[in-house]
Amino acid sequence: MPSAPLIARIALDIPVPRLFDYLAPGISREDIGLRVRVPFGRKELVGVIMDLITDSSHDPHKLKPVLEIYRDAPALSTELLRLLNFCSDYYHYPLGPTVMAALPTALRRSRSIQIKLASAWQLTTAGLNLGTADLPAHAPAQRALLDRMRDGQAHAGAALAESCTSYRGIVKTWVSRGWAIQISQPARLRADPVTADTPPQLTPAQQVAVEQISTAFTSYQAFLLHGITGSGKTEVYLHLVAAALERGGQVLLLVPEINLTPQLTGVFRARFPHTEIATLHSGMAEGERLAHWLAAAEGRARIVLGTRLAVFAQLPQLALMIVDEEHDSSFHQQDGLRYAARDVAVMRAQQQCVPVVLGSATPALESWHNARNGRYTLISLNQRAIADARLPAINLLDTRSSKPEDGLSHALLGAIRHRLAAGQQSLVFVNRRGYSPALMCFECGWSAACARCSAKLVLHLRERQLRCHHCGHTEPVVHACPACGNIDLKPGGFGTQRIEDTLIRHFPQARILRVDRDSTRKKNSWVDMQRAIHKGEADILVGTQLLAKGHDFPRLTLVGVINADSALYSPDFRATERLFAQLMQVGGRAGRASEAGEVLIQTQFPDHHLYRLLQRHDYAGFAASLLAERASAGFPPFVHQAVLRAEANRLDTALDFLRKAHDAAPLITGITLFDPTQASMARKAGVERALLLVQSPTRKTLQAFLDGWMTRLYALKANNIRWNLDVDPLEI
Ligand code: ADP
Ligand code: ZN
Ligand code: ZN
Numbered sequence: 073m074p075s076a077p078l079i080a081r082i083a084l085d086i087p088v089p090r091l092f093d094y095l096a097p098g099i100s101r102e103d104i105g106l107r108v109r110v111p112f113g114r115k116e117l118v119g120v121i122m123d124l125i126t127d128s129s130h131d132p133h134k135l136k137p138v139l140e141i142y143r144d145a146p147a148l149s150t151e152l153l154r155l156l157n158f159c160s161d162y163y164h165y166p167l168g169p170t171v172m173a174a175l176p177t178a179l180r181r182s183r184s185i186q187i188k189l190a191s192a193w194q195l196t197t198a199g200l201n202l203g204t205a206d207l208p209a210h211a212p213a214q215r216a217l218l219d220r221m222r223d224g225q226a227h228a229g230a231a232l233a234e235s236c237t238s239y240r241g242i243v244k245t246w247v248s249r250g251w252a253i254q255i256s257q258p259a260r261l262r263a264d265p266v267t268a269d270t271p272p273q274l275t276p277a278q279q280v281a282v283e284q285i286s287t288a289f290t291s292y293q294a295f296l297l298h299g300i301t302g303s304g305k306t307e308v309y310l311h312l313v314a315a316a317l318e319r320g321g322q323v324l325l326l327v328p329e330i331n332l333t334p335q336l337t338g339v340f341r342a343r344f345p346h347t348e349i350a351t352l353h354s355g356m357a358e359g360e361r362l363a364h365w366l367a368a369a370e371g372r373a374r375i376v377l378g379t380r381l382a383v384f385a386q387l388p389q390l391a392l393m394i395v396d397e398e399h400d401s402s403f404h405q406q407d408g409l410r411y412a413a414r415d416v417a418v419m420r421a422q423q424q425c426v427p428v429v430l431g432s433a434t435p436a437l438e439s440w441h442n443a444r445n446g447r448y449t450l451i452s453l454n455q456r457a458i459a460d461a462r463l464p465a466i467n468l469l470d471t472r473s474s475k476p477e478d479g480l481s482h483a484l485l486g487a488i489r490h491r492l493a494a495g496q497q498s499l500v501f502v503n504r505r506g507y508s509p510a511l512m513c514f515e516c517g518w519s520a521a522c523a524r525c526s527a528k529l530v531l532h533l534r535e536r537q538l539r540c541h542h543c544g545h546t547e548p549v550v551h552a553c554p555a556c557g558n559i560d561l562k563p564g565g566f567g568t569q570r571i572e573d574t575l576i577r578h579f580p581q582a583r584i585l586r587v588d589r590d591s592t593r594k595k596n597s598w599v600d601m602q603r604a605i606h607k608g609e610a611d612i613l614v615g616t617q618l619l620a621k622g623h624d625f626p627r628l629t630l631v632g633v634i635n636a637d638s639a640l641y642s643p644d645f646r647a648t649e650r651l652f653a654q655l656m657q658v659g660g661r662a663g664r665a666s667e668a669g670e671v672l673i674q675t676q677f678p679d680h681h682l683y684r685l686l687q688r689h690d691y692a693g694f695a696a697s698l699l700a701e702r703a704s705a706g707f708p709p710f711v712h713q714a715v716l717r718a719e720a721n722r723l724d725t726a727l728d729f730l731r732k733a734h735d736a737a738p739l740i741t742g743i744t745l746f747d748p749t750q751a752s753m754a755r756k757a758g759v760e761r762a763l764l765l766v767q768s769p770t771r772k773t774l775q776a777f778l779d780g781w782m783t784r785l786y787a788l789k790a791n792n793i794r795w796n797l798d799v800d801p802l803e804i
Contacts, residue, residue, distance in 0.1 A: 076126040080138055082110055082119040085172040085180070089786060092119070092168075093128045095137040100124070105147030107175075109140040109182050118182050120148060120171050144184045146369050148174075152386050155420050162419075162775070163799050164714075164782050165409045173409050174384035178362035185362060190259035192226040193243045199251035200224060214242055221252070228260045231346070261348055261367055269342040272457075274311065278304055281451045282311045288427040289319060289391065294418050296398075296443040297431040297451050300689065301660025304457030305431045306336075309394050310343050312429065317347065317374055321391020321426075324376045326383060326413055328400035329621060330355045333377055334599060340375055352378035352385055380405060380413035383420065391426055393417050397621065398430035398439060399653055404802045412800060414439075433660060433691070434653035437702070440695045441709040464631070464662040464669030466687045468678040476634075476674060478574040479566040484632045484672050485578055491630045492582055492611055496667065498630040499613040500571055501620065501658045505588035506541075507533035507570045508563030513553035519564065520550065524758040531563050532590070533570075543757035566634060572614050579612065587615030620658035631662045633673040640677060643752065644803060645707050648682055652694050655686055708800075711744075712774045715801045716764040716785075720793040723750065723760040729793045730764045736788060737766075738780035742773040752804070765804060 080096035094110050104121050116139065128135065148156075148171070156174055160167040178185055195202075200222065207214050213236045220235040221227055232239040246252040274282065285295055285308075299305040313323045327336060330353045340349055350364040350373035367373035369386035376385055380403050395403070395414050403413040414430060421428035430439055430448070443450040456463065469481050476484075480500070488498045508531040511520040520529040522540035529538035529547070537546045552559045563570065568588045575584050585601060592598035598618070604610055605625050613619060613628075639651035655673070663669020675683060685694040703710050716733055718726040730748030737745050744767050751761035766781075768774040782797070 077132050079125050079128045079132065079135065080108070080121050081123040081125060082108060082138075083122050083168040083171040084110070084112065084117050084119040085169050086112075086117075087166055087169055089166045089782070090168075091122055093125075093130055093135055095132070095135045096121075096124060097137060099138065099141060103141060103147065105149060105153060107142040107145070107179060108138045109142070110138055111136050116182055118172075118180055119168070120175075122153065122167070122171070142184055144187070145179060145366060146386065149386055149388060151390075151424055152384070154423055155416070156384070158419060158423070159409065159411055159416060163409060163411055164778050164797050170409050176361045176365045177358050179365075187366065188259040188363065189256045190228055190230075192228045192255050192257045193221070193232065193247070193252050194226040194255060195221045195224060195246075195252050196250060198249075199246060202251060213238055217242055226255055226257055228257070230260055234346075258366065258370070258372065259363075261350060261364060261373065263341060263349070266338065266341045266345055268345045269339075271310065271343065272307065274307065275304065275453075275455070275457050277453045277455060278308050278311075278457065281308050281453065282315070284449075284451060285312055285427060285429060286315050289316070289321075290425065291427070292422045292425050293427045294421065294442075294448040295427065295429045295451055296435055296439050296448040297429055297453070298435055298440075298443075298691070299431065299433060299453030300456065300463065300691075301433045301657065302456040302458070302461055302463075303433075303453035305396070305453065306339065307457065308453070309396070309429070309431070310340070312392060312394070313340070313344070313375060316392040317344070319391055320389060322368070322371065322374050322376065322387045322389045323392045323394070324378075324382065324385060324387060324390060324417075325394045325396065326378060326380065326403070326417060328379070328397045328402040330379055333379070335602070335623075337377055340377065344375065347375055348373045349375045349377065350385075352376060352382040354379065354381060380411075383413040383416045390420075390424055393421055393426065393428040395428070395430045397432055399432045399434055399436040400621075401650070401802055406802075407796075410796070410798045410801075412802075415800065434656045435691075435695075437649055437695060437698055438709045441699060444699075462663065462668055463689050464659055464671050466659060466671040466673065466683075466689075468683055468687070469672055469674045470678045471674050471676050478577075479571050479634055480574050480578070480632070481674055484674065487630055487670065487672055488575075488579070488612060488632070492579060495608075495627075496630070497605070497608070497611060497613065497625060497628040498632065499615070499619060499625075499628055499658070499661060500575065500632045500634065501616075502566060502568045502571050502614060502634045503616055503654070504530075504565070504567040504635065505569075505590055505616055506530040506539065506567035507573075508565050508567050510564035511538060511549065511561055512564040513556060513558050513561055515558040515560075516553060516556040518553050518555040524755065526753055526755045530567065533563075534590075542753070568614055568616060571634060575612055575614060582611040583609065584612045584614065585610040587613060587619050589616070589618065591615075592618065617654060617658070620654060620661065623661065625661060627667075628661055629663050629667045629669050631658055631669070631671045633658065633671065636673055637675050637677060640680060640682070645702070645705070646803070649698060652682055652686060652691075656689070656691065659686075711767045711769055712771045713765060713767040713801060713804070714774060714778060715798045715804055716766070716795065717751070717798060718762050718764075718793050718795045719759045721758075721760065723754070723762060725793055726760055726762040729788070729790060729795060730762055732788055733764060733781075733785055733795075736781070736784040738777060738784070740773065740777045740780070742770065743768050743777045763804065 078096045079093050081091040156171050160170040216235045316323045350368045368376045371388045398414045405411050442448045469483050491498045510528045511531045525542045539546045572586045639647040659671040718729045720726040746765040748764045
């Protein structure tokens, strides 16, 4: 009997929950994880070999063969494929698109990749056996070079140049004597030169944290590193990274924002000047991203810094993962595979038996809950690392008794004036970009709305435009009310531009710098602004949360907060959690060095318990009160949720689909299935949106339900609608 033909199961970027079978002559099990080119309908697609089998459910005579197998990049490892399989199961998203989304774009194209090579030199056995006596007596350069190369590794020219600028001539001679060989290897990642730093003495609390986490190397453990702003979490990371590198491991560090990576890369390069560091984020050019991905995948880059997508980086010697600012919402991917990178990191740590450290001054309530119930190990840093740096005093300005003028109260203006006189910086935090969140007619109540979204248009006075922040629609500013003809339209509320104007009016001499997504849109402008702030070239900063995250501005001693109250009456049950985190974070910018800091919050509710706890810097107290509220209301983390979303041109179409989905739900006890409803933002970019919420007290029950439900959902007719499932949704 002839042996059955080998069949490869291929992951393709096709949104159906199955793999595709192809004949696989000449392909072996070692090739699992490699990319292939296959015919698909009239097109050709790139996919990844997931498995090899001999009995397909399809007639082998009808299967088409794999057209090409790419051996230019390392195969996706068993570990990574296992992680991707898990994510596909857990988030109920098809495996093919899950796998393909983990690859950098360059590896998703149907052509081989070009790898940049560079010369490197390596000592031969003869070279390794050289003694100092074999070198000329007065040749410090040669000695330095020999020392550098004694590890027997291949060293790139750039690395040798660090030991000896005249290395070229020397290695050439050594090659001719048979002491060294020249080879080609992938070029080192491009990096600007840095000056090495000297690690500071750890504080006792940092020391304890480093020791406790270091004992967990080689096994899975999740740590929640809760450290107040300025407590020196970064220094803890640096020491842990050093420990992991010493063991020969690779480290993955996830950060919330692309904006933070250059700064952090600088810190890590100064500490580990000889270690190759890869960065991975969506703002990188395709070729650059590929080079960094490969450096990580081949184990050359020992440290990988990146945003959420880096959680799927291939890391053959992964020894430690760190998620900085783990509470940050940017770790959530909101389309395609909807995942939370922090949770995926924890799962990956479990699968690969390595420790994972989640760091934050204001952990996500879910993480805090996990630390309280023992799933995570809590480590606290309760003091600022720099001995005389105090936490800022937080004061509330009651806007009922003292009305702000053009957004800023008398007391806040006075405080800013005071800092100006003292040559210190102030920051005014406004959580809205643009001039004003609305353009209104106070005669009839009309306000400018987006025709394509259920949202108001934001007035951008600088650009003379009304803009929708949800769909990007823009239109010119109208000058008369379309409803009643009134020509006296007024802005309603305050955005960064308007506060900037108020500041300019009050402080015409001051150097005022606005930092928001509009003013930092150009490449590098934010980096340039940070430099200017550091050099003291700005007196007053006005900006959104861009300013709140992770930056260290030593001259900043005052933070003013405008408009915080709106979160207190938001329908989103996570709004207060976010507000507290944001205020802690932005407040943490004040007085980081030896200068004491002050935070002034304008509010109508100075007695609100959120502000009271904030004044005491009491995250734990706030978390306890929120957890109690969530427990009694039956909200996460006490229930686990998933949301089925549907989008269509007409709301009825979307709701109809969800009603059918509701009827198709398997009957499982412990599941609460709500009725289909409009999304809180019912229309976005011309599309009507509806949703169906399902929840359960246990993750396991929810997953069992979703397993059964999804099969039925794929079988439903879904004409003219798009649907997706969001597991552990951040917003409903
Ligand atoms: P966090 O990330 O916890 O807010 P950082 O890591 O930014 O805090 O540290 C705050 C400041 O303290 C930084 O300026 C840092 O250089 C400094 N620092 C951290 N650890 C030490 C230490 N052990 N000794 C002296 N300074 C330290
Ligand atoms: Zn009107
Ligand atoms: Zn819109």
